[in-house]
Amino acid sequence: MAPRPNLTGFDPKKAAASVTKLGNDPWARYEAWRYTGPFTRFQRFKGAFPGLGIATVAFAGYLVYEEMFTKTEHDEHH
Numbered sequence: 001m002a003p004r005p006n007l008t009g010f011d012p013k014k015a016a017a018s019v020t021k022l023g024n025d026p027w028a029r030y031e032a033w034r035y036t037g038p039f040t041r042f043q044r045f046k047g048a049f050p051g052l053g054i055a056t057v058a059f060a061g062y063l064v065y066e067e068m069f070t071k072t073e074h075d076e077h078h
Contacts, residue, residue, distance in 0.1 A: 025031075033039065
């Protein structure tokens with residue numbers, strides 16, 4: 001039995017070949033820089049909150065200082 005003709009003109013093999021890594025996208029090399037080096041998802045997330053680490057350490061140090069070295073009158077008379 002002969003293969004049926006394709007009525008739509010769509011060839012899945014040609015479509016799969018055109019979606020290779022390089023593909024036929026003329027803008028592919030211009031878009032590639034967005035996902036490499038300092039622009040990876042992790043690097044963008046890491047830079048989203050500058051100073052958060054320093055602020056967390058400073059706040060933790062403040063809490064430790066307050067707990068250890070400051071006394072109020074309310075702590076003793078309850």
